[in-house]
Amino acid sequence: MNADHSRAVVAQGPTSLAPISRLAERTLAERIERAQRALLAIRTLVVGPGGYATIRSAVDATRDGDTVLVQPGRYEEGVVVAGKTITIRGDGDRDAIVVGWDQGSAFTLVETRSTLIGLTIVGGQAGSRSNAAAALLVTGGEPQLDRLRVTQGEGVVFEARAVGAITRSQIDGDISGIFVHDGASPRIEGNEIWGSLSGIEVGDPESDPLVCANRIHDCPYGVVVYGGACPTIEANEIWGTVNAGICVRATGTSPLVRLNGIHAGERDGILVDDGAKPRIEENEIWATILGIDIGGARTDPLVRANRIHDGTGRGIQIASAASPRLEGNEIWANQGEGVYISGPRTSPSITGNTVRDGLDDGIYVSDRASPTIAGNTIIRNAREAIGVSDGAAPRIGQNSVDR
Amino acid sequence: MTTQPRPTPEAEHLAEQEHLLEELTDQLTAKEAEFAETGSAFARFRAEYLRRFAPLYAELDRLEAEIARRIAVQEATPAAHAKAAQAAAQADESQKALGDGLATSPDPSEEIRPTPPAPEVKALYREAAKRIHPDLATDGAEKERRTTLMAALNAAYDAGDADAIQRILDGESARPEAIVGDDIGAQLMRVIRKIAQVRGRFTELVALNAALRSDPLFVLFDTSREEWEAGGDPLAADEESLRERMMSAHARLTALLMAATKHSKPRPT
Numbered sequence: 001m002n003a004d005h006s007r008a009v010v011a012q013g014p015t016s017l018a019p020i021s022r023l024a025e026r027t028l029a030e031r032i033e034r035a036q037r038a039l040l041a042i043r044t045l046v047v048g049p050g051g052y053a054t055i056r057s058a059v060d061a062t063r064d065g066d067t068v069l070v071q072p073g074r075y076e077e078g079v080v081v082a083g084k085t086i087t088i089r090g091d092g093d094r095d096a097i098v099v100g101w102d103q104g105s106a107f108t109l110v111e112t113r114s115t116l117i118g119l120t121i122v123g124g125q126a127g128s129r130s131n132a133a134a135a136l137l138v139t140g141g142e143p144q145l146d147r148l149r150v151t152q153g154e155g156v157v158f159e160a161r162a163v164g165a166i167t168r169s170q171i172d173g174d175i176s177g178i179f180v181h182d183g184a185s186p187r188i189e190g191n192e193i194w195g196s197l198s199g200i201e202v203g204d205p206e207s208d209p210l211v212c213a214n215r216i217h218d219c220p221y222g223v224v225v226y227g228g229a230c231p232t233i234e235a236n237e238i239w240g241t242v243n244a245g246i247c248v249r250a251t252g253t254s255p256l257v258r259l260n261g262i263h264a265g266e267r268d269g270i271l272v273d274d275g276a277k278p279r280i281e282e283n284e285i286w287a288t289i290l291g292i293d294i295g296g297a298r299t300d301p302l303v304r305a306n307r308i309h310d311g312t313g314r315g316i317q318i319a320s321a322a323s324p325r326l327e328g329n330e331i332w333a334n335q336g337e338g339v340y341i342s343g344p345r346t347s348p349s350i351t352g353n354t355v356r357d358g359l360d361d362g363i364y365v366s367d368r369a370s371p372t373i374a375g376n377t378i379i380r381n382a383r384e385a386i387g388v389s390d391g392a393a394p395r396i397g398q399n400s401v402d403r
Numbered sequence: 404m405t406t407q408p409r410p411t412p413e414a415e416h417l418a419e420q421e422h423l424l425e426e427l428t429d430q431l432t433a434k435e436a437e438f439a440e441t442g443s444a445f446a447r448f449r450a451e452y453l454r455r456f457a458p459l460y461a462e463l464d465r466l467e468a469e470i471a472r473r474i475a476v477q478e479a480t481p482a483a484h485a486k487a488a489q490a491a492a493q494a495d496e497s498q499k500a501l502g503d504g505l506a507t508s509p510d511p512s513e514e515i516r517p518t519p520p521a522p523e524v525k526a527l528y529r530e531a532a533k534r535i536h537p538d539l540a541t542d543g544a545e546k547e548r549r550t551t552l553m554a555a556l557n558a559a560y561d562a563g564d565a566d567a568i569q570r571i572l573d574g575e576s577a578r579p580e581a582i583v584g585d586d587i588g589a590q591l592m593r594v595i596r597k598i599a600q601v602r603g604r605f606t607e608l609v610a611l612n613a614a615l616r617s618d619p620l621f622v623l624f625d626t627s628r629e630e631w632e633a634g635g636d637p638l639a640a641d642e643e644s645l646r647e648r649m650m651s652a653h654a655r656l657t658a659l660l661m662a663a664t665k666h667s668k669p670r671p672t
Contacts, residue, residue, distance in 0.1 A: 017618070017619065018500075018620075019496055019503060020449065020452070020500050020620060021618050021619050021620045022500070023452075023456055023457065023460050023497065023500050023620075024452065024618075024620035024622070024623045025619035026460070027456065027623055027638075027641050028619055028623055030641065030644060030645075031640075031641065034640070
């Protein structure tokens with residue numbers, strides 16, 4: 001600080017401000033006044049008896065910061081929120097506040113940071129795969145979707161690099177519960193999703209959503225990832241799926257699949273094929289036909305520290321020239337083989353795993369497969385610790401076995 | 404084998420005090436540099452604020468004063484006259500702020516953006532300030548000399564002139580007075596006095612800082628600084644709001660003038 005200037009300021013003191021400082025004092029006071037006016041200008045617009053007849057008309061009348069309160073009723077319309085930042089909130093029992101029509105999406109959110117809470121949203125054009133079928137279409141922006149009930153059609157679609165979040169919602173779309181593509185990467189957390197062809201579907205090389213703590217059940221597929229997408233799929237509970245709890249496919253698709261509980265599936269706990277390279281770590285998979293099913297050339301996931309047990313079939317199946325690394329998994333009490341390896345050029349590395357108490361072979365190698373099997377503990381299985389069929393060429397190192 | 408002579412208690416104490424002085428001087432230099440940097444940025448902000456706002460407030464207040472005067476003439480009530488007098492006083496004050504701005508601003512038409520000094524200029528400034536700080540002088544004449552030098556240093560820093568700062572440093576190093584030699588007692592006395600001077604300057608800086616922060620213009624600067632130095636325009640909304648008020652005042656004054664003209668015209672036959 002220039003000492004002369006600062007001393008001059010001291011000399012003036014707060015009671016004898018310079019004219020320029022008095023102007024600044026006015027500017028500061030005017031700023032406060034403007035902020036107060038802006039606060040007072042935030043309004044609540046009510047939709048329902050005595051208020052706006054449609055959500056669309058209320059939304060059209062909003063400014064940034066406003067809240068639209070939707071009272072119980074059936075609102076057959078499509079609402080577009082573009083650009084502005086507002087809150088649309090159900091005012092009452094969520095199941096009695098129903099929005100949607102058969103001509104397209106109930107809500108289309110375009111480049112907005114708006115919030116939707118406590119509504120039932122019905123998709124249009126049930127059974128078709130298109131944006132028009134989405135109950136809720138998010139195109140860009142960063143909206144917050146919370147405690148919604150979404151039903152029919154494509155469920156919720158995120159596209160055009162949208163982020164934001166969908167949380168604590170219940171969703172049963174016809175096609176996907178939630179479909180993420182076109183570079184979108186939302187947070188999908190704490191939802192319950194059921195009855196769709198796939199609970200959550202992610203299919204774009206630039207889409208990497210966080211899929212966390214959801215409950216997904218009674219779908220053909222729980223979570224489907226393809227097209228080079230790299231989401232994090234973490235701490236979800238997935239059960240009652242017909243084909244796979246989590247399905248990862250296609251070259252370049254490399255999600256992190258961690259700490260999920262997958263059970264009571266009619267076929268695979270986790271299915272990996274067609275060149276995908278996920279990291280599959282610390283999941284617990286039980287009561288499925290195949291705990292983890294890996295197949296296809298250049299399909300080489302890292303499968304580490306998972307617990308796979310009480311399956312009605314195999315713990316892990318590796319086939320069709322796949323080359324995963326299996327490390328430190330615990331596989332027990334499955335009715336089929338603990339690890340089943342088959343097919344020419346199928347050459348996984350299987351080290352440091354425990355395979356025990358199965359009703360078949362611990363590890364079985366067939367059909368010209370050539371795995372490396374070393375450092376595993378393979379005990380108390382009903383048949384061989386390591387069974388090898390004619391033509392297979394495993395490299396078997398030191399393992400701890402009991403027969 | 405030879406043993407090192409044990410230092411005398413006075414020599415040990417002198418070493419401790421010299422170490423303390425060194426630490427305090429470093430802290431003071433850092434504080435002075437920070438203060439100088441803030442002051443330099445504040446001076447630019449002040450000029451920018453003056454350039455943009457003083458003319459607007461002056462014009463707005465002139466319009467409001469004229470409106471109040473005309474209403475007072477029409478209504479001829481004590482309240483209206485009091486309001487007109489208040490508005491006139493306000494207009495005088497903002498006119499004075501405008502006058503101050505014209506007197507101190509280098510070029511009123513030139514937009515002034517923050518240009519923080521380069522790191523090497525800052526480092527040089529710190530080094531020079533540490534060497535020549537007036538509060539480290541041991542007598543009145545030396546203090547006066549250092550005060551003059553410090554003013555030159557501050558000017559060079561404000562201008563971001565590294566060469567000028569270096570010249571001041573070089574000149575100071577070459578002075579024979581920079582070389583000292585004396586008995587331990589005198590040295591100790593000198594160090595203790597310097598410590599007292601440094602501590603005094605610290606207290607002064609705290610007071611200066613507090614005074615500065617009581618200035619509304621500095622408060623405005625402080626709340627706007629981050630955005631302003633990042634290249635944004637934290638005053639844009641303030642300026643826009645002021646212009647809207649000016650337009651409103653213009654409209655009201657025009658309406659008053661038209662009404663007056665209408666009443667003064669003879670009714671057409």
